[in-house]
Amino acid sequence: MAQGYLMFHLNLAFSSIKAEARPEVIRHCYWPLLELAESTGIPIGIELTGWTLQQIALLDKAWVERFRRMLENHQCELIGSGWSQIIGPLVPYEVNRWNQKLGIDAYVQLLGITPKLALVNEMAFSTGMVDMYAEAGYEGIVMDRDNVRLAQGLDHAPLSAIPAHALGCGDQSLPVLWSDSILFQRLQRVVHGDIPISEYMVYVKERTAQDGTVLPIYCNDAEIFDYRPGRFTAESRLHPDGEWARLKQVCSRLKEDLALDWLSPGEALALQAATPNSNIRRLTSVSQPIPVKKQAKYNINRWAVTGRDDLWLNTSCHQIHQALTQEGDVFEYSWRELCELWASDLRTHITIERWDDVVERVSSLNHRLGLTHFRSEVSDTAEPHQSLGEIILPPDVQIDQDEEGLLWTIKTPYVHLVLNARRGLAIKSLAFKSHHFEPVMGTLPQGYFSSIELGADFYSGGVLIEIPGERSRVTDLEWVMPSVRQQGAELLICASIPLAQGVLRKEIVVDVKSERVRLSYNFKLFERPLGIVRVGIMTLLPDSLSLPLAVHCVNGGPEVEVFHLNQEVNHGRAASALVSSTAAFGATDGRLVIKDAKNRRLVFAWNPAECAAIPMLKHQRAQDRYLTRLSFSLCELDDTSCAGGRLVPFTIELSVA
Numbered sequence: 001m002a003q004g005y006l007m008f009h010l011n012l013a014f015s016s017i018k019a020e021a022r023p024e025v026i027r028h029c030y031w032p033l034l035e036l037a038e039s040t041g042i043p044i045g046i047e048l049t050g051w052t053l054q055q056i057a058l059l060d061k062a063w064v065e066r067f068r069r070m071l072e073n074h075q076c077e078l079i080g081s082g083w084s085q086i087i088g089p090l091v092p093y094e095v096n097r098w099n100q101k102l103g104i105d106a107y108v109q110l111l112g113i114t115p116k117l118a119l120v121n122e123m124a125f126s127t128g129m130v131d132m133y134a135e136a137g138y139e140g141i142v143m144d145r146d147n148v149r150l151a152q153g154l155d156h157a158p159l160s161a162i163p164a165h166a167l168g169c170g171d172q173s174l175p176v177l178w179s180d181s182i183l184f185q186r187l188q189r190v191v192h193g194d195i196p197i198s199e200y201m202v203y204v205k206e207r208t209a210q211d212g213t214v215l216p217i218y219c220n221d222a223e224i225f226d227y228r229p230g231r232f233t234a235e236s237r238l239h240p241d242g243e244w245a246r247l248k249q250v251c252s253r254l255k256e257d258l259a260l261d262w263l264s265p266g267e268a269l270a271l272q273a274a275t276p277n278s279n280i281r282r283l284t285s286v287s288q289p290i291p292v293k294k295q296a297k298y299n300i301n302r303w304a305v306t307g308r309d310d311l312w313l314n315t316s317c318h319q320i321h322q323a324l325t326q327e328g329d330v331f332e333y334s335w336r337e338l339c340e341l342w343a344s345d346l347r348t349h350i351t352i353e354r355w356d357d358v359v360e361r362v363s364s365l366n367h368r369l370g371l372t373h374f375r376s377e378v379s380d381t382a383e384p385h386q387s388l389g390e391i392i393l394p395p396d397v398q399i400d401q402d403e404e405g406l407l408w409t410i411k412t413p414y415v416h417l418v419l420n421a422r423r424g425l426a427i428k429s430l431a432f433k434s435h436h437f438e439p440v441m442g443t444l445p446q447g448y449f450s451s452i453e454l455g456a457d458f459y460s461g462g463v464l465i466e467i468p469g470e471r472s473r474v475t476d477l478e479w480v481m482p483s484v485r486q487q488g489a490e491l492l493i494c495a496s497i498p499l500a501q502g503v504l505r506k507e508i509v510v511d512v513k514s515e516r517v518r519l520s521y522n523f524k525l526f527e528r529p530l531g532i533v534r535v536g537i538m539t540l541l542p543d544s545l546s547l548p549l550a551v552h553c554v555n556g557g558p559e560v561e562v563f564h565l566n567q568e569v570n571h572g573r574a575a576s577a578l579v580s581s582t583a584a585f586g587a588t589d590g591r592l593v594i595k596d597a598k599n600r601r602l603v604f605a606w607n608p609a610e611c612a613a614i615p616m617l618k619h620q621r622a623q624d625r626y627l628t629r630l631s632f633s634l635c636e637l638d639d640t641s642c643a644g645g646r647l648v649p650f651t652i653e654l655s656v657a
Helices: 019-040 050-059 061-072 093-111 127-135 145-152 181-192 197-211 243-258 265-273 310-327 332-341 352-369
Strands: 003-010 044-048 076-079 117-119 140-144 165-167 173-179 215-221 398-401 407-411 415-420 426-432 462-467 472-475 483-487 490-499 502-511 516-524 532-539 550-553 561-564 591-595 601-605 614-622 625-635 650-655
Touching (some): 003 019, 019 044, 019 050, 044 050, 050 061, 061 076, 117 265, 140 265, 173 181, 181 243, 197 215, 310 352, 516 532, 591 625, 625 650
Parallel strands (some): 003 044
Antiparallel strands (some): 407 415, 550 591
């Protein structure tokens, strides 16, 4: 007998819903959902944040009371979420902990129940989320199956081949209830009247024969039935028969025609976890370190560096988080407000009225915490320039130029660095004492790879700006005359590079007493474009590093995640003409480490409270050689992107520890 389940996501913070429309959403979407469960006897899973539950209680207390009674009578099942719908892999672990604590407190207070099953917010999953959900007390998670199959290389394998348990960073694991993007989208289409019920029934019957697993008939939004938020200029019309009524009809047909046995999500999880293929495995990979929901346009960068101004908002939230942590603030209202500011819906199709409210809330919280705004842009005052002859260097430090003035070589007892003044101070080579001064990062010249596909120079330390709508592609690979200054134990090599959109102020700082080099990028007179801005583009030198390589970083959890470069990777590959990338690392503590087979380390560190840039990796083989590049994105392009916003100054430190 075929088996399936229904789960509905309730979200009054939905990006396109205006605050004044929330009572209408409750009437048109949330009440019919409870009535569907009562009239059909289907034990529907209902997932909502603590914030949404609280808002419903304020606007329509009767709904909460009825929901509570239905939970007591096992007519439906509560699925946990947190206080806010937060993208966990982009948020510091402590914020994720608070979000779960505050959410569970709200469930207990308003419903008298603690959920055992949690839906991964926006299906944005990382290995560290397993540890976080287990620590919060959950006994299982709901996650989208399709992109995990891509991450596991199982996209062409039977659905039953996917693991039934997710392994965390250590030995902790949780059973997973799988949702299915195609199944829920097909149900939406039949309910909206885009396809006939007969066609839908044929599709589900085929899936029943193929899958051999519990069918996640629906696991998505409730607000799309009998309601349209006005996100798009051309939205589908409401079905004249009533969409909740049509949904009830479809559910009845599934029961009658296919003999579908309806399970609660908890029952489905128990059944799925008990199948013979209950192997435990990590669900991510280096090509998909943070799988999310739906098709490729939905990737982690959607909530990191797109929207109205995600970079600024995420940076602000990191700044507030660091302030609360440093002050030892344990007041729930402070963390509750921060969780609300980190909600995913503020980073997508948010209305201008709600965005203005967000900006005001950030400003108010900054004022309360005594925080200042980000560093101002560079001034028009030129830095004092010193010629190499005027600088009094320590006896063990050298700065030399080649005869053409192209290459600048800086040598300290700890670092050997060669910069290319012809290419905007691109790094030709960088070597550390710990690596016996064997260069590990720099420039691979044209001709290094025999394939014409890679027939270019691959520099380090550069900037790439692309604006498809203007057919514009800009880099910083220009002639510069650097200024050089000595400041304590640091050498500062600076250049201002005019670009079409403004001026890039680039600074390279060498610490003469340690194995550290810093690169800073400050944009003057720039407006955040409708396009991509990637800085700190670093090229590893493969002749100096031993395969296999591995990437180490934290993605919202308590522990470091390890990704082995055992496959080709291109996080910056465009998903379409309107979506500029497909993946990234969260690196929520501002640190990413690359290790080679001999345990040599290259450490990239930045402060996300100064700039919450997102790291992206490319790793491509070319016969017996490989190209590995790491870049930091300040802006990507997708359907949520809006013109305007800020390009926050970014500083990255390179070291070996």
